[in-house]
Amino acid sequence: MSVMPVRPLRWLLPVLLLLLLAGCSGSLKWYVVSPLTDTGRSNLLFLLGGLKYTVLLSITAIAISIVVGLLVALPGISTSRWLRGANRVYVECVRSVPILVLILWVYYGLPIVMGISVSVFWAGVIALALSDSAFEAEIFRAGIQSIDRGQLEAADSIGLGYMDRMRYVVLPQAIKRVLPPLGNQLVYMLKMSSLVSIIGMEELTRRANELVTAEYRPLEIYTVLILEYLLLILLVSYGVRRLERRMTRDER
Amino acid sequence: MVSLERVGKRYGDFQALDGIDLTVQHGERVVICGPSGSGKSTLIRCINGLEVPDEGTIRFDGKAVTTAGSSMRARELRQLRTDVGMVFQQFNLFPHLSVLDNLTLGPMRARKLSRADAEALARKYLDRVHIPEQADKFPRQLSGGQQQRVAIARSLCMEPKLMLFDEPTSALDPEMISEVLDVMGELAETGMTMIVVTHEMGFARRVADRIVFMDKGQVMEDTTPESFFTSPSSPRGAEFLQRILNH
Ligand SMILES: Nc1ncnc2c1ncn2[C@@H]1O[C@H](COP(=O)(O)OP(=O)(O)OP(=O)(O)O)[C@@H](O)[C@H]1O
Numbered sequence: 144m145s146v147m148p149v150r151p152l153r154w155l156l157p158v159l160l161l162l163l164l165a166g167c168s169g170s171l172k173w174y175v176v177s178p179l180t181d182t183g184r185s186n187l188l189f190l191l192g193g194l195k196y197t198v199l200l201s202i203t204a205i206a207i208s209i210v211v212g213l214l215v216a217l218p219g220i221s222t223s224r225w226l227r228g229a230n231r232v233y234v235e236c237v238r239s240v241p242i243l244v245l246i247l248w249v250y251y252g253l254p255i256v257m258g259i260s261v262s263v264f265w266a267g268v269i270a271l272a273l274s275d276s277a278f279e280a281e282i283f284r285a286g287i288q289s290i291d292r293g294q295l296e297a298a299d300s301i302g303l304g305y306m307d308r309m310r311y312v313v314l315p316q317a318i319k320r321v322l323p324p325l326g327n328q329l330v331y332m333l334k335m336s337s338l339v340s341i342i343g344m345e346e347l348t349r350r351a352n353e354l355v356t357a358e359y360r361p362l363e364i365y366t367v368l369i370l371e372y373l374l375l376i377l378l379v380s381y382g383v384r385r386l387e388r389r390m391t392r393d394e395r
Numbered sequence: 396m397v398s399l400e401r402v403g404k405r406y407g408d409f410q411a412l413d414g415i416d417l418t419v420q421h422g423e424r425v426v427i428c429g430p431s432g433s434g435k436s437t438l439i440r441c442i443n444g445l446e447v448p449d450e451g452t453i454r455f456d457g458k459a460v461t462t463a464g465s466s467m468r469a470r471e472l473r474q475l476r477t478d479v480g481m482v483f484q485q486f487n488l489f490p491h492l493s494v495l496d497n498l499t500l501g502p503m504r505a506r507k508l509s510r511a512d513a514e515a516l517a518r519k520y521l522d523r524v525h526i527p528e529q530a531d532k533f534p535r536q537l538s539g540g541q542q543q544r545v546a547i548a549r550s551l552c553m554e555p556k557l558m559l560f561d562e563p564t565s566a567l568d569p570e571m572i573s574e575v576l577d578v579m580g581e582l583a584e585t586g587m588t589m590i591v592v593t594h595e596m597g598f599a600r601r602v603a604d605r606i607v608f609m610d611k612g613q614v615m616e617d618t619t620p621e622s623f624f625t626s627p628s629s630p631r632g633a634e635f636l637q638r639i640l641n642h
């Protein structure tokens with residue numbers, strides 16, 4: 144199971160051509176985002192400038208949510224009923240909150256609770272990471288539980304403790320199995336990061352919105368926005384697949 | 396070295412072990428046999444604490460592994476497991492580690508040896524099981540017989556006082572069984588204390604000091620191979636031998 148097994152160029156090119164042809168008919172004003180005109184170039188650069196925030200936001204959030212997810216997953220596989228219960232409560236509660244709501248709550252609500260102000264960037268990171276951590280926890284739990292019992296018994300039989308057993312036997316094998324779903328989560332995160340535009344984060348979507356307000360060419364600008372996400376995510380999918388192949392190579 | 400007193404184990408309503416008394420002396424080789432489901436695996440898994448019996452006491456070197464349903468503390472259990480090696484029917488090698496890393500993991504993490512010492516130990520025992528040239532391969536590149544020999548070497552790297560084997564050749568193709576049994580025979584010659592669950596009666600005859608025949612969670616016979624093979628004292632034992640030998 145790999146992430147988006149498509150050849151990008153096969154259908155990306157026809158779509159682009161279609162749009163350009165439509166532009167020639169005069170109903171579309173491609174000049175607002177055309178690299179051939181001065182306005183278009185500066186508009187494009189403005190739009191693309193959001194890329195680094197989208198990427199930074201998503202990468203930071205997924206890194207944190209992977210760590211938190213793992214910490215939440217471990218009690219979920221313990222023998223103690225209380226720890227397993229705590230894991231369930233966390234997962235069920237966190238994944239029941241819509242991401243957009245969580246973003247608003249963290250940005251506007253958390254400062255009141257904690258008495259500290261949170262920057263737009265960190266509010267976005269916290270909300271995305273929190274929301275995603277519930278899904279990561281489920282992915283890790285399933286991955287760890289898919290490891291054969293015999294592996295655990297072998298680790299026990301050579302005197303490994305809980306931590307060593309996790310670190311040297313269980314997790315290295317589980318990581319390989321959870322890589323495809325983790326890749327999916329990263330893609331999902333890149334898309335969900337667009338919601339952080341609502342609190343003013345200058346990422347791809349926010350910039351497109353601002354430009355639309357200025358130029359009033361929603362179709363052209365949002366089309367570019369779609370292409371930006373498309374390219375970004377195809378690139379990420381490709382990277383994840385390469386990594387997957389490299390990590391499973393020694394097993395064949 | 397190992398003693399079991401009135402050990403019992405239930406799974407729900409099912410009595411897997413029922414009042415087992417068994418003592419194994421230092422240097423003894425004991426073969427356990429019996430029909431499927433008679434509790435052989437459960438018995439030897441109790442000895443290294445992979446299962447905890449509900450009743451009775453198991454002692455290893457005088458220390459109680461388990462008494463009346465409660466087992467040692469985690470730290471003592473880890474110590475016990477460095478003293479008791481276990482070889483599984485399905486090998487249970489770590490697929491993501493090379494043969495050498497499979498062997499050095501226990502010594503480095505549980506016995507706190509340096510990498511250099513652990514590797515020297517690993518190579519010594521790979522030699523002992525006759526596959527020194529496979530050190531850098533991964534488990535799935537090896538044949539079943541080679542994998543099981545790696546598993547034996549992995550246990551030996553802990554330099555245990557007692558080795559447990561749970562049907563070590565049952566998952567192997569027939570032509571690979573003898574290479575594993577040979578290695579086990581050689582191990583017996585070094586004076587290792589061994590408890591082996593197996594249906595390989597040729598091996599039992601050659602290597603075992605005692606044969607324990609189990610049925611329905613009970614020890615039905617505990618005797619020398621001589622007397623077990625020539626005149627089993629229980630009807631169930633005779634029936635079992637009939638089936639195994641005419642197989
Ligand atoms: N975890 C468990 N839960 C429930 N029942 C179990 C469990 N482990 C073993 N049993 C039951 O206990 C009985 C004894 O099992 P055990 O594995 O010790 O038998 P065995 O003599 O090793 O048999 P085999 O020759 O098939 O390996 C079997 O009937 C089995 O179904």
Ligand SMILES: [Mg+2]
Binds near residue numbers: 435
């Ligand atoms: Mg068994």
